[in-house]
Amino acid sequence: MIGLLTPWPLLVAGTLSAVTVVLHLLSVRRPPVLSLPTARFIAPRDVRAVSRSARPTDLLLLLLRVLALLLAGTALSGPRWIPASRPLGHVIVADPSWRADSARLTLLAGVATSDDPPVRIGWVRGDTAAGTGSTSGMRGELGAALPVAWREAALLLAAYPATDSIALQVFAPSRTASVDGWDAWRAAWPGRVRMHARMDSGAAARDSTRTIALRVTGATGDDHVVASLALHGASLGVRRGDAGTVPDPTVRTVLLQRGASDGARRGADAPDAAPRVTIVWPVDGRPGGWQARDRGDTAPALVASGRVLAGSWGRSATWNPRSGPGTPIAWWNDGTPAVVERGDDSRCTREVGVLVPPGGDALLAPSARALLAALLAPCGAWRGAPVPARVLADSTGAAVPSAAVRAALPIRSSVTPAWLPAALLGAALALLLLEWLVRRTGAAAADRTGTANGAAPGVRNAA
Amino acid sequence: MSTRHGALLDALRGVRWPARRAVGAALPGAHRSRQRGTSGEFTEYRLYRQGDDPRQLDWKLLARSDRAFVRLTDDRALVTTWLVVDGSASMAFPAPRAAPHGAPDGEHATKWDVACALAVGLGAVAHASGDPVGALVLASGGTRRFPPRTRRGTVHELTRVLNESAPGGTQPLAPALETLPVNCRTVVVSDLLGDLDATLAWGARTVAAGGMVEVVHVVAREELALPDRASLARDPETPSIEHIIDRGGHARYREAFDRFRAEAARRWRAAGAGYHEVVTGESLPRAVRAIVAGGAPGAGVPGNGAPGAGP
Numbered sequence: 001m002i003g004l005l006t007p008w009p010l011l012v013a014g015t016l017s018a019v020t021v022v023l024h025l026l027s028v029r030r031p032p033v034l035s036l037p038t039a040r041f042i043a044p045r046d047v048r049a050v051s052r053s054a055r056p057t058d059l060l061l062l063l064l065r066v067l068a069l070l071l072a073g074t075a076l077s078g079p080r081w082i083p084a085s086r087p088l089g090h091v092i093v094a095d096p097s098w099r100a101d102s103a104r105l106t107l108l109a110g111v112a113t114s115d116d117p118p119v120r121i122g123w124v125r126g127d128t129a130a131g132t133g134s135t136s137g138m139r140g141e142l143g144a145a146l147p148v149a150w151r152e153a154a155l156l157l158a159a160y161p162a163t164d165s166i167a168l169q170v171f172a173p174s175r176t177a178s179v180d181g182w183d184a185w186r187a188a189w190p191g192r193v194r195m196h197a198r199m200d201s202g203a204a205a206r207d208s209t210r211t212i213a214l215r216v217t218g219a220t221g222d223d224h225v226v227a228s229l230a231l232h233g234a235s236l237g238v239r240r241g242d243a244g245t246v247p248d249p250t251v252r253t254v255l256l257q258r259g260a261s262d263g264a265r266r267g268a269d270a271p272d273a274a275p276r277v278t279i280v281w282p283v284d285g286r287p288g289g290w291q292a293r294d295r296g297d298t299a300p301a302l303v304a305s306g307r308v309l310a311g312s313w314g315r316s317a318t319w320n321p322r323s324g325p326g327t328p329i330a331w332w333n334d335g336t337p338a339v340v341e342r343g344d345d346s347r348c349t350r351e352v353g354v355l356v357p358p359g360g361d362a363l364l365a366p367s368a369r370a371l372l373a374a375l376l377a378p379c380g381a382w383r384g385a386p387v388p389a390r391v392l393a394d395s396t397g398a399a400v401p402s403a404a405v406r407a408a409l410p411i412r413s414s415v416t417p418a419w420l421p422a423a424l425l426g427a428a429l430a431l432l433l434l435e436w437l438v439r440r441t442g443a444a445a446a447d448r449t450g451t452a453n454g455a456a457p458g459v460r461n462a463a
Numbered sequence: 464m465s466t467r468h469g470a471l472l473d474a475l476r477g478v479r480w481p482a483r484r485a486v487g488a489a490l491p492g493a494h495r496s497r498q499r500g501t502s503g504e505f506t507e508y509r510l511y512r513q514g515d516d517p518r519q520l521d522w523k524l525l526a527r528s529d530r531a532f533v534r535l536t537d538d539r540a541l542v543t544t545w546l547v548v549d550g551s552a553s554m555a556f557p558a559p560r561a562a563p564h565g566a567p568d569g570e571h572a573t574k575w576d577v578a579c580a581l582a583v584g585l586g587a588v589a590h591a592s593g594d595p596v597g598a599l600v601l602a603s604g605g606t607r608r609f610p611p612r613t614r615r616g617t618v619h620e621l622t623r624v625l626n627e628s629a630p631g632g633t634q635p636l637a638p639a640l641e642t643l644p645v646n647c648r649t650v651v652v653s654d655l656l657g658d659l660d661a662t663l664a665w666g667a668r669t670v671a672a673g674g675m676v677e678v679v680h681v682v683a684r685e686e687l688a689l690p691d692r693a694s695l696a697r698d699p700e701t702p703s704i705e706h707i708i709d710r711g712g713h714a715r716y717r718e719a720f721d722r723f724r725a726e727a728a729r730r731w732r733a734a735g736a737g738y739h740e741v742v743t744g745e746s747l748p749r750a751v752r753a754i755v756a757g758g759a760p761g762a763g764v765p766g767n768g769a770p771g772a773g774p
Contacts, residue, residue: 031693033695033705034690037654042712043706043719
């Protein structure tokens with residue numbers, strides 16, 4: 001079958017054809033010829049006779065004109081030949097967390113890696129050094145999959161122009177920080193999206209601790225962090241001391257290391273500590289592995305737990321992503337991480353690069369509770385939420401037609417076969433020439449009327 | 464005899480067609496002769512003049528009156544009747560319906576049908592008076608000449624000649640009329656849309672030379688009442704003449720056509736010929752009687768195209 005790149009010239013041709021049909025119904029025609037011997041006594045005058053007929057006259061001329069218009073419209077609409085088969089292309093957009101599970105990915109997608117049908121797999125690139133713990137890519141915003149989907153769809157159509165429609169599958173991480181972008185961009189993909197999400201260990205969701213057993217090491221007597229914990233700890237369920245020898249799922253052990261950076265980090269590996277959360281908060285504000293600033297400065301605000309903590313906060317180090325994977329859970333007002341969590345959902349270390357000057361009361365303000373809550377939360381709690389069920393259930397609709405992708409993206413597509421528009425235009429011109437010939441012939445035949453007359457050959461006597 | 468004209472001939476049985484004027488020297492016949500002789504019907508006495516034949520003296524009157532008178536009588540002569548039938552293309556109006564030769568007095572009779580019927584009727588009347596009847600038919604196949612005859616099957620042969628002819632062509636009448644003798648009665652049956660001036664000139668010469676000319680002007684009813692719808696009227700003999708006609712132009716057309724007919728009647732009569740107008744659809748026996756009587760019903764009255772009007 002013939003498909004069209006831009007149908008509007010054909011629509012214009014169809015409109016002109018309809019107008020032509022109407023004109024054939026209302027055309028002003030020559031009146032019928034009347035053979036009248038006394039025509040010489042008629043005074044010359046102009047008379048216009050508009051006749052209306054229920055059926056269009058000159059059907060042959062009408063047919064030729066309409067066909068010529070439609071052929072010309074088709075030629076200008078960029079016709080292309082669409083084979084009988086309707087190949088379906090597959091685009092798979094996956095979170096890097098699926099790399100280690102690519103065989104399962106292929107199995108879930110239900111496609112082979114060969115070119116029939118064509119398949120393209122796009123990985124949502126996050127921070128390469130951050131790895132699975134980063135909140136960039138789909139882990140930070142699920143909607144990051146959609147721009148990748150458009151890109152991969154365009155590449156697929158460029159490589160396989162005969163593709164008729166595209167099916168999109170998204171392999172999402174187990175958790176994502178935001179689906180706002182997904183909700184905003186979802187409507188731009190005019191088709192079905194089949195969602196797959198990694199299993200969430202759910203450690204953070206299943207956390208049922210009601211009490212936090214806090215152990216503090218390396219702190220002095222007038223440590224203001226400890227003082228802040230003492231002030232706000234009750235509302236957070238904090239009690240000083242160990243968790244006890246009997247493991248209690250309702251108690252989360254938190255170790256707060258206030259010693260020097262090196263010592264604090266080594267302290268996390270101490271064999272006698274079994275905390276699930278280790279808070280490394282050096283007094284100098286430089287956790288191990290962080291880059292020391294040439295000059296310490298202060299920041300007017302700190303963001304944690306969705307709250308803004310205004311105050312005069314000191315910072316003397318900057319988190320170095322190359323030091324290992326980590327998930328920021330608190331940020332300075334300029335967006336740089338202030339607190340980074342490392343580890344997994346069962347056990348983690350939170351490195352705090354916040355320098356609280358001695359005598360400062362920033363941690364004593366009620367807003368500081370948000371920072372403490374972030375520090376004391378279960379591991380993985382700030383790595384986002386599981387992919388909502390409504391997003392996973394979004395599998396309605398059909399595969400996206402290739403035309404929709406081509407219309408949205410500047411994909412170079414050629415008219416195939418290349419001779420088809422020229423052939424259609426040539427046929428239209430031939431029909432116009434034939435119409436001219438038929439019109440001339442019809443006019444000449446209409447003028448040849450009257451009786452068959454012959455000259456008298458001579459006198460002939462009757463017998 | 465063709466059944467087409469059977470009713471017409473039956474209706475014309477016993478009709479006589481006297482000559483308009485005294486004819487010249489000819490064979491004895493039924494028409495008043497210009498010659499005065501001693502045979503035939505007594506008309507008057509005349510004083511005997513020197514040179515008269517003494518055998519023509521009426522001796523009884525001489526005995527009674529003692530004066531010599533000669534008995535005079537009128538001679539009767541034959542007059543040859545030539546029927547000239549115009550079979551040009553304009554005579555084929557209106558277009559013949561189912562049969563090429565329709566009923567001459569039918570609703571859709573063409574001018575040719577009526578002309579043929581009039582020629583047959585007049586020929587039968589003339590033949591019944593013992594006059595030789597001849598015909599000249601100018602039709603699509605050329606000019607056919609039927610020599611004057613008095614024998615029994617003359618009218619039948621005339622009918623056959625007319626049936627074998629079909630209207631067409633644009634032959635002028637005047638050259639064919641010039642071939643006819645002058646001392647005869649010539650009846651021209653035509654629609655006068657051809658060479659009218661030349662024919663008029665021939666007619667004037669013929670009448671001046673002692674001949675008799677009768678003109679039967681055949682007019683179609685459809686030429687008097689045009690269709691209401693707009694049409695492109697085209698002259699069948701002159702295709703270059705074509706004009707648009709609609710209801711708005713009917714009055715002017717009728718006025719021009721009436722003027723033409725009136726002028727033709729005036730000119731023919733002024734030339735000394737008899738002029739008779741016959742409209743298709745009229746009663747043909749009445750039309751023939753009017754012609755032989757010297758005036759067609761309503762003939763010569765322009766604008767009166769209704770049949771049956773007039774004396």
